[in-house]
Amino acid sequence: MAAEAAPCTKSSLREDLTCAICCDLFRDPVMLTCMHHFCKLCISRYWRGTQGPVTCPQCRKEFSSKHFQTNYLVAAMVEKVRATTSDTYVKNLEKQVKETLEDHRLKKEDLVNSVRRDKEKMNIIKRVGSDLEARVKGEYRALHQILLDEETCMLEQLRREQEEELEKAQRHLEAAEQALKELEENMEALQQCSAASGSVVLTELPHLRPCTQVDVTPDFDINAFSNKYVAPLGYIAWRRMLKSLKPGPSPLTFDTDTAHPNIHVSRDKTMAVECDVTNHPSHHSKRFLQCVNILAAQGFHSGRHYWEVDVGSSSKWDLGVASEAVDRHARIKLSPENGYWTLRLRKGNEYSAGTQPWTRLQLGSSPQRIGVFLDCDERKVSFYNSDDMSLLYAFTNGPRGKVFPFFSPCISDGRNKPHPIKLLHDLFIPLSA
Numbered sequence: 001m002a003a004e005a006a007p008c009t010k011s012s013l014r015e016d017l018t019c020a021i022c023c024d025l026f027r028d029p030v031m032l033t034c035m036h037h038f039c040k041l042c043i044s045r046y047w048r049g050t051q052g053p054v055t056c057p058q059c060r061k062e063f064s065s066k067h068f069q070t071n072y073l074v075a076a077m078v079e080k081v082r083a084t085t086s087d088t089y090v091k092n093l094e095k096q097v098k099e100t101l102e103d104h105r106l107k108k109e110d111l112v113n114s115v116r117r118d119k120e121k122m123n124i125i126k127r128v129g130s131d132l133e134a135r136v137k138g139e140y141r142a143l144h145q146i147l148l149d150e151e152t153c154m155l156e157q158l159r160r161e162q163e164e165e166l167e168k169a170q171r172h173l174e175a176a177e178q179a180l181k182e183l184e185e186n187m188e189a190l191q192q193c194s195a196a197s198g199s200v201v202l203t204e205l206p207h208l209r210p211c212t213q214v215d216v217t218p219d220f221d222i223n224a225f226s227n228k229y230v231a232p233l234g235y236i237a238w239r240r241m242l243k244s245l246k247p248g249p250s251p252l253t254f255d256t257d258t259a260h261p262n263i264h265v266s267r268d269k270t271m272a273v274e275c276d277v278t279n280h281p282s283h284h285s286k287r288f289l290q291c292v293n294i295l296a297a298q299g300f301h302s303g304r305h306y307w308e309v310d311v312g313s314s315s316k317w318d319l320g321v322a323s324e325a326v327d328r329h330a331r332i333k334l335s336p337e338n339g340y341w342t343l344r345l346r347k348g349n350e351y352s353a354g355t356q357p358w359t360r361l362q363l364g365s366s367p368q369r370i371g372v373f374l375d376c377d378e379r380k381v382s383f384y385n386s387d388d389m390s391l392l393y394a395f396t397n398g399p400r401g402k403v404f405p406f407f408s409p410c411i412s413d414g415r416n417k418p419h420p421i422k423l424l425h426d427l428f429i430p431l432s433a
Contacts, residue, residue, distance in 0.1 A: 014085075017078050020058050021046060026078045030068040034061045037074055094194075096205065101190045104183050107211070111180040117217045118173040122166060128222055129162035132229040139233040158229055165225065172217060179212040186211070227394050230380070232306050232373040250305045252405055252423045255297040258328070260288045263409065269297070273420035274409045290331040295322060296405035296423070305374045307405060307423065308386050312368055314409070314419030315348035321374055321381055322406035323399055341381040341395045342406060343370065353383075353393040361393060369424065372405065374398075 019026050021042035028040035036058045038046075047054045053062045136154055189206045253269040261278040265271070274292050288294065311317050318334060320342030326332070334340040335356040342354035349366065353359040367385035370392075374381055379398035384391055412418040 013077075014081055017074065017081055025082055026074060029071050029074045029078060031071045031074070032056055032061075032068050033063065034059050037071060038068075040068070040070070043068060093205075097190055097194050100205070100208075101187060101194065104187045104190065108180060108183045108187070111176050111183065111214065114176045114214060114217055115173060115180065118169055118176060121217065121220050122169045122173070124222070125162060125165045125169065125220060125225075128226060129158065132158055132226060136229055136233065154229075154233065161225065165220065168218065169220075172215070175212060176214050179214045182209050182211045185209060223394075223396050227382070227391055227396075230375075230378070232304070232371075232382070232384075249425075250298060250300075250307045251425050252296040252298050252307050254407075254423065255286070255295050255404075257284050257286045258288060258293075258295040258404075260292045260294065262292055262411075263294050265294070270423040270425065271420045272407060272409060274412055274418045286328065288328045290329065291408065292411055293318075293328075293406065293408045295407070299324060299402050299404045300374060300376055301402040302376045304376070306371060308369055308371045309407065310369050310422040310424055311345070312419050312422075313366075314345070314421075315416070316344075316346050316410040317419075317421060318342050318344045318354070318406070318408035318410065319370060319421070320354065320372065320383070320406050321399060321403045324402045324404060336395065336397065336399075339399070340406065341398055343383045343393060351392070353395075359393070363392065367392070374403070376403075 014025070017025055017029075019029075019037070019039045019042050021038055024039075026037060026039055029037050030040045030043060031037050032043075034056050036056050038057065043057075046057055047066050050066075053064055054066055055062050133155065136151065136158060186208045189208065193206045254265050254272050256265050256269065259265055259272065262274055262276065263272050264275045264277070272294050309319055311319070320334075320340060322341075323339035326339040332338045332340075333356070334342045334344070334354045336354075337356055340354055343361075344352050344354060346352070351361040351363050353361060363385075365385070367387060369386040371384035371386040371389065372381070373384065375398070379400065380394060380396055381398045382391060382394040407421050409418060409421050
């Protein structure tokens with residue numbers, strides 16, 4: 001309505017400021033005592049040669065003398081109308097309308113793309129949620145009726161988190177659609193104003209609604225959303241089922257042929273500790289020579305595997321998995337690029353994932369038992385605090401080919417007694433509530 005009212009108001013004003021004698025905008029407007037206005041020159045010519053009383057050209061009221069008064073306010077209004085109806089002003093106004101319309105068009109295009117991305121993200125959330133739900137159900141079907149309550153609890157958590165993600169996306173979508181609606185209303189007003197400018201002189205922009213500001217569409221972290229649901233759910237539940245889990249964790253033993261000469265391995269090959277005495281000949285091709293490392297005797301190239309390691313109160317260690325082909329005779333940084341997917345501890349409280357560069361981890365407590373989950377088929381390596389099965393870190397671009405569980409008790413500082421690394425076989429300890 002504002003777009004239609006402005007030209008009509010301007011047209012009426014121009015008529016009010018038009019001289020009834022010359023039919024043009026006033027020039028030096030003067031006012032008679034009857035309140036009618038005329039150009040000073042026009043009324044002077046109209047009365048020229050008249051003897052005696054004169055009359056108003058509009059209302060025919062008679063006056064005893066040729067008297068009029070200059071109206072400076074009307075003069076100022078006339079100059080304003082004359083200025084706003086000039087060709088330059090009209091062209092600038094039309095240009096401003098077009099530029100504003102183009103700006104709104106670009107904003108609309110951005111919002112349309114934002115709405116499209118929101119809808120695509122919501123579809124991804126739904127698809128990932130659906131895939132995860134199917135996977136969770138598949139895991140729990142293998143655990144029989146005893147796991148029904150656990151499955152229901154986990155699915156409820158998944159649905160709740162999926163709903164939270166969808167709600168976030170929905171809120172952003174609604175904000176984007178509202179902003180889009182406001183832009184379209186402004187564009188309609190501008191288009192009506194632009195269409196009206198062909199027949200009516202524009203004097204000002206139509207009233208435009210302020211548009212809602214919409215933040216950039218937040219990213220959806222699929223890995224963060226998925227990790228806990230592609231975790232070793234059977235082992236999490238197994239801690240509550242004691243010995244009901246079949247098959248159980250991988251029963252690892254240390255491979256003494258890979259042990260650095262300064263690593264002592266227990267007779268049952270389940271404990272390794274750094275020592276000053278050389279325990280193994282260094283000529284074996286499988287042996288680590290530069291770093292205090294050791295591998296498990298069991299290697300994996302397919303399937304899903306889980307094992308636990310007791311690191312106790314040691315202030316430094318490395319553990320994870322290593323590719324079969326790693327260089328064992330050189331000092332190499334533990335990173336996926338060099339064939340290692342590891343977690344490490346330094347200085348008693350500095351936990352890091354073996355990425356390049358290191359990824360520092362903020363842990364609420366210091367785990368003494370670490371669970372390692374290897375999914376060869378999906379190339380994932382995950383680390384857990386086995387006390388509560390909380391995820392510590394997950395590599396989502398894991399190894400290809402055959403890998404071996406990897407361990408390093410590290411070199412002790414000489415002030416404290418070296419702490420051993422133990423492979424846990426009897427893991428059936430109830431999980432604390």
